[in-house]
Amino acid sequence: MTSDATSDRPALTDEVVDLCRDLLRIDTSNTGDNDTSAGERAAAEYVAEKLAEVGVETQIHESAPGRANVVARIAGTDPSRGALLVHGHLDVVPADADEWSVHPFSGEIRDGYLWGRGAIDMKDFDAMVLAVVRHWQRTGVRPTRDIVLAYTADEEAGGDYGAHWLVRQHRDVFDGCTEAIGEVGGFSYSVDDARRLYLIETAEKGVDWLRLHAKGRPGHGSMVHDDNAVTALAEAVARIGRHRFPTVVTPTVRAFLEEVSELLGIELDPEDPEAAIAKLGPIANIIGATIRNTANPTRLTAGYKDNVIPGRATATIDCRSLPGQSELLEAQLRELIGPDIDIEYIQRQSAIETTFDGDLVDAMSAALRAEDPGAHPVPYMLSGGTDAKAFAQLGIRCFGFAPLRLPADLNFSALFHGIDERVPVDGLQFGVRVLDRFLRTC
Numbered sequence: 001m002t003s004d005a006t007s008d009r010p011a012l013t014d015e016v017v018d019l020c021r022d023l024l025r026i027d028t029s030n031t032g033d034n035d036t037s038a039g040e041r042a043a044a045e046y047v048a049e050k051l052a053e054v055g056v057e058t059q060i061h062e063s064a065p066g067r068a069n070v071v072a073r074i075a076g077t078d079p080s081r082g083a084l085l086v087h088g089h090l091d092v093v094p095a096d097a098d099e100w101s102v103h104p105f106s107g108e109i110r111d112g113y114l115w116g117r118g119a120i121d122m123k124d125f126d127a128m129v130l131a132v133v134r135h136w137q138r139t140g141v142r143p144t145r146d147i148v149l150a151y152t153a154d155e156e157a158g159g160d161y162g163a164h165w166l167v168r169q170h171r172d173v174f175d176g177c178t179e180a181i182g183e184v185g186g187f188s189y190s191v192d193d194a195r196r197l198y199l200i201e202t203a204e205k206g207v208d209w210l211r212l213h214a215k216g217r218p219g220h221g222s223m224v225h226d227d228n229a230v231t232a233l234a235e236a237v238a239r240i241g242r243h244r245f246p247t248v249v250t251p252t253v254r255a256f257l258e259e260v261s262e263l264l265g266i267e268l269d270p271e272d273p274e275a276a277i278a279k280l281g282p283i284a285n286i287i288g289a290t291i292r293n294t295a296n297p298t299r300l301t302a303g304y305k306d307n308v309i310p311g312r313a314t315a316t317i318d319c320r321s322l323p324g325q326s327e328l329l330e331a332q333l334r335e336l337i338g339p340d341i342d343i344e345y346i347q348r349q350s351a352i353e354t355t356f357d358g359d360l361v362d363a364m365s366a367a368l369r370a371e372d373p374g375a376h377p378v379p380y381m382l383s384g385g386t387d388a389k390a391f392a393q394l395g396i397r398c399f400g401f402a403p404l405r406l407p408a409d410l411n412f413s414a415l416f417h418g419i420d421e422r423v424p425v426d427g428l429q430f431g432v433r434v435l436d437r438f439l440r441t442c
């Protein structure tokens, strides 16, 4: 690598900051509405151009005008090996510039960080992958297995115009893919100066968004009335919102607690996960939602005039289910709301879970340890959802592995969709080095 630095060829980590910065400056806000979502096409063209510059052929697939996905395949030296899918989304959640310390689409560098909406979710990883592939192409490196690159649209609104659409309409892109890496994992959490956990995502909760429909008798607001849809809905919503579902320890959470217990030298009883998680400090908020199903009311709609009792009322409930628990969760909700309110699913994606073992996991761990001797890779479950859910439908084993070494005092999980989202510049460069090692050896 040092010889590269002194020649006119860029060194491995030279480009990543500029690539990420360029991507951050393309506003790819995903509002959930095709008319107001912006920039995905421009970002896709940017990626395609950066790959074309080094001789990688790409295809851009649009699911709707402007909703662009970029795919490419880099041929490995051993065609008998299954391909590895490396995926990252190009869209971001919207950002309100008034709330930020810097403009969210300015790509400013300040205090050792690159700032902007998407800096950690997930233009950082998009840029790291581009940096590694460009370096390989320039220096003649070929991976052993085929690597399929997928830069997707629409992850932030569920992926109907991105990963899920690609899986439905362009399944052949993923031919031969057996394993995948993407967000949200591979980031560090400092135990002390010498030791860092690296959380590798091996499971994701399911997404079970549903709408409750209550019906009643419409009428005049001045009358005595005992069949009011708003009252019935409000009671059901309050019961759901106050309910605590029972704890369940899945294999991933059990493996996480066992590893962390040993590393921290504290007793973490997997049979009492709530008490165990309470001992984990700041990391508890990442793990806390992965020991039970959850159901949070998020929207209420009813009525059209102050003195009219409406005949209908609806509420949206954001539910997240543990692996294998979606049906059980529905039964639990049914019991809470009673027989008179209808349930309609507006989004239902199964949870996914794989084991923390095998050659791919060994390669991730080895690459992390080579770049950070204090690295302790551990598996964990993400309480949210990612594009991995779409790819898992093809039988692909999905991991969250977008390596980042973070400073001990950074509240990383708060930056996702948060104000002043930013990524440490040296963390980006670390990620490139880890990915380069991992992708060469996996």
Ligand SMILES: [Zn+2]
Binding pocket: 089, 121, 122, 155, 183
């Ligand atoms: Zn994301």
